[in-house]
Amino acid sequence: xxxxxxxxxxxxxxxxxxxxxxxTSLLGGxxxxxxxxxxxxxxMQIECRKLGGCMTGEAKITKGYNLPAExxxxxxxxxxxxxxxxxxxxxxxxxxNCLQIAVEHHIKTIAFPGISTGIYxxxxxxxASVAVNEVNRFxxxxxxxxxxxxxxxDDENLEIYKTLI
Ligand code: AR6
Numbered sequence: 001x002x003x004x005x006x007x008x009x010x011x012x013x014x015x016x017x018x019x020x021x022x023x024t025s026l027l028g029g030x031x032x033x034x035x036x037x038x039x040x041x042x043x044m045q046i047e048c049r050k051l052g053g054c055m056t057g058e059a060k061i062t063k064g065y066n067l068p069a070e071x072x073x074x075x076x077x078x079x080x081x082x083x084x085x086x087x088x089x090x091x092x093x094x095x096x097n098c099l100q101i102a103v104e105h106h107i108k109t110i111a112f113p114g115i116s117t118g119i120y121x122x123x124x125x126x127x128a129s130v131a132v133n134e135v136n137r138f139x140x141x142x143x144x145x146x147x148x149x150x151x152x153x154d155d156e157n158l159e160i161y162k163t164l165i
Contacts, residue, residue, distance in 0.1 A: 002139055003132075003148050005165055007158045010151040011039040014068035016107035017061070018151075019098050021115045022074040024053050026060065031118045032153070041066040048074070057093035061101050071107060073098045077116030080123065088130050091116055095134040103144050111149040114157050125160050132164045 059075040078090040116122035152158040
């Protein structure tokens with residue numbers, strides 16, 4: 001099985017890359033984004049500033065600096081508007097683009113938080129099924145990635161993912 005499920009703090013993981021549920025400025029914020037920037041240290045924000053932001057559904061990579069992870073892949077997920085603004089499609093594109101960047105950087109292990117399921121209000125069940133479907137689809141077409149870890153911060157998300165995997 002290439003997919004693993006864990007409960008915990010993504011900033012503690014010693015993996016090739018962790019994914020940051022960012023905003024389009026890429027300059028940091030609350031939630032997992034704040035935690036990742038705090039743990040990585042100020043140098044990561046300096047690198048982020050040079051990236052010129054990122055569109056929703058796309059992704060950009062930086063080094064991990066003081067994090068145990070080698071890289072951070074930053075992706076702004078969609079804000080949930082009730083499902084009428086292509087939110088599911090945009091969320092799927094976040095997962096796909098992060099995995100594509102990982103392949104391009106020869107990253108073998110990548111850990112995802114529940115992108116958009118906090119401050120951005122995406123329903124957790126819908127978001128988890130988009131995440132699992134998109135990751136499965138990508139892994140079936142690309143053998144380079146050895147492990148994808150879904151990191152659940154709370155029990156509710158953990159239970160949702162358990163039923164899907
Ligand atoms: N490790 C793993 N997961 C976490 C952690 C952590 N340390 N902290 C929170 N989560 P959110 P969004 C989970 O709000 O909804 C920021 O201000 C959390 O429980 O971090 O994509 C950005 O700058 C939830 O399931 O991201 C944007 O403005 C998931 O991570 C905006 O928030 C995502 O919650 C992005 O909102």
